[in-house]
Amino acid sequence: MTSTDAGAAAPKPAKDPWELPDVSGLVVGVLGGTGDQGRGLAYRLARAGHKVIIGSRAAERAETAAEELGHGIVGLDNSGCARESDVVIVAVPWDGHAATLTALREELAGKLVVDCVNPLGFDKKGAYALVPEEGSAAEQAAALLPDSRVTAAFHHLSAVLLQDPAIEKIDTDVMVLGESRADCEIVQALAARIPGMRGVFAGRLRNAHQVESLVANLISVNRRYKAHAGIRLTDI
Amino acid sequence: MTSTDAGAAAPKPAKDPWELPDVSGLVVGVLGGTGDQGRGLAYRLARAGHKVIIGSRAAERAETAAEELGHGIVGLDNSGCARESDVVIVAVPWDGHAATLTALREELAGKLVVDCVNPLGFDKKGAYALVPEEGSAAEQAAALLPDSRVTAAFHHLSAVLLQDPAIEKIDTDVMVLGESRADCEIVQALAARIPGMRGVFAGRLRNAHQVESLVANLISVNRRYKAHAGIRLTDI
Numbered sequence: 001m002t003s004t005d006a007g008a009a010a011p012k013p014a015k016d017p018w019e020l021p022d023v024s025g026l027v028v029g030v031l032g033g034t035g036d037q038g039r040g041l042a043y044r045l046a047r048a049g050h051k052v053i054i055g056s057r058a059a060e061r062a063e064t065a066a067e068e069l070g071h072g073i074v075g076l077d078n079s080g081c082a083r084e085s086d087v088v089i090v091a092v093p094w095d096g097h098a099a100t101l102t103a104l105r106e107e108l109a110g111k112l113v114v115d116c117v118n119p120l121g122f123d124k125k126g127a128y129a130l131v132p133e134e135g136s137a138a139e140q141a142a143a144l145l146p147d148s149r150v151t152a153a154f155h156h157l158s159a160v161l162l163q164d165p166a167i168e169k170i171d172t173d174v175m176v177l178g179e180s181r182a183d184c185e186i187v188q189a190l191a192a193r194i195p196g197m198r199g200v201f202a203g204r205l206r207n208a209h210q211v212e213s214l215v216a217n218l219i220s221v222n223r224r225y226k227a228h229a230g231i232r233l234t235d236i
Numbered sequence: 237m238t239s240t241d242a243g244a245a246a247p248k249p250a251k252d253p254w255e256l257p258d259v260s261g262l263v264v265g266v267l268g269g270t271g272d273q274g275r276g277l278a279y280r281l282a283r284a285g286h287k288v289i290i291g292s293r294a295a296e297r298a299e300t301a302a303e304e305l306g307h308g309i310v311g312l313d314n315s316g317c318a319r320e321s322d323v324v325i326v327a328v329p330w331d332g333h334a335a336t337l338t339a340l341r342e343e344l345a346g347k348l349v350v351d352c353v354n355p356l357g358f359d360k361k362g363a364y365a366l367v368p369e370e371g372s373a374a375e376q377a378a379a380l381l382p383d384s385r386v387t388a389a390f391h392h393l394s395a396v397l398l399q400d401p402a403i404e405k406i407d408t409d410v411m412v413l414g415e416s417r418a419d420c421e422i423v424q425a426l427a428a429r430i431p432g433m434r435g436v437f438a439g440r441l442r443n444a445h446q447v448e449s450l451v452a453n454l455i456s457v458n459r460r461y462k463a464h465a466g467i468r469l470t471d472i
Binding site: 202210233 | 253361362363364365394407408411413436437438439440442443445446447448449450452453454455456457460461463464465466467468469470471472
């Protein structure tokens with residue numbers, strides 16, 4: 001057992017998690033934007049006023065999804081999506097993660113990459129965490145994209161809630177991980193553009209594995225309580 | 237990326253996380269009850285009306301801590317604590333975890349064991365997750381205590397808040413993991429005895445590692461925001 005209070009004694013004033021840069025002008029790309037999580041994030045960010053580009057292996061699939069979602073969303077192939085966007089959310093299935101990122105190394109150079117992939121396995125007993133060789137999906141992204149600014153976020157959102165146009169607010173915190181404070185704050189600000197959401201800095205990439213795999217626990221919670229569980233961090 | 241909604245489509249009515257057994261008569265032991273987390277849990281459960289026994293390697297240290305905490309708490313050596321309690325919370329430091337449990341295998345046979353140990357390492361960059369050979373502290377406990385009913389819970393509580401007598405309510409959810417639904421519900425009910433807390437079933441022991449190591453992220457949150465962060469699960 002370990003106290004969670006390490007460092008809490010420092011006398012500096014609290015950093016307000018709402019004091020963040022203006023990101024409203026950023027173009028957001030979503031790789032894997034035709035999947036449930038990708039569609040949901042694209043929809044919410046476009047609805048919040050961002051220019052959003054959905055990426056898919058096949059441009060036509062991306063275009064179809066973009067048309068269905070509306071709000072000015074554009075569909076391109078993954079390469080075009082990466083090239084045209086300021087911030088690129090990686091929402092591809094885990095088994096395509098390494099190959100997709102390897103192929104986009106050049107297009108993603110210099111970009112802010114937000115990995116939201118949860119490496120999970122499934123069997124009769126439900127979901128369980130897979131352990132990527134690099135430690136986590138986010139660390140794999142960082143290893144494959146040495147010229148990009150890799151962060152991790154948006155792991156714990158319900159794709160059902162994200163995609164439901166009747167839902168105005170999604171009350172949840174988005175844990176944001178990364179090595180650069182400035183980059184994390186951009187991602188936190190992006191999360192805060194979605195009504196009800198708050199972006200909270202939650203550590204370095206080496207602590208991404210548990211954040212990614214906590215989705216296995218949320219799946220257990222959802223099964224037991226017939227819910228779409230999210231996470232709130234208390235006391236901040 | 238994976239949706240967190242798997243299984244949520246089942247038509248059964250929601251299981252109320254407050255429909256739980258009456259556990260008010262259970263005697264609760266806390267191994268490692270002289271540490272910060274152990275003291276805090278012992279204090280809160282005794283204050284809620286439980287008979288609580290603090291265990292320590294040295295009985296006198298346990299007695300001193302018990303006297304300091306009041307509320308009828310008793311101090312014994314670990315072996316006496318395990319023998320006299322119905323439910324035994326394991327709150328020892330990770331580096332003493334295996335040895336302590338191995339020595340108590342007999343006393344803990346048949347008992348409900350609640351592991352709240354977070355295997356963490358610390359360096360200049362802060363806290364990071366250690367990976368026990370068995371997968372998690374809880375799975376190590378289950379492997380070392382084949383005759384006990386092992387669960388995991390109480391990982392994300394602030395020892396500072398737990399120990400502060402001025403604080404009446406601690407608004408947080410306690411993620412409870414285990415293989416037996418009945419045992420998990422006892423632990424959930426125990427958590428709910430502390431004002432503000434709610435016990436929520438959050439998966440099997442194979443998904444304990446990420447719950448334990450999420451404390452590394454909470455430490456990052458606490459450092460950044462000068463907080464004592466806890467976790468709430470939304471939508472249940």
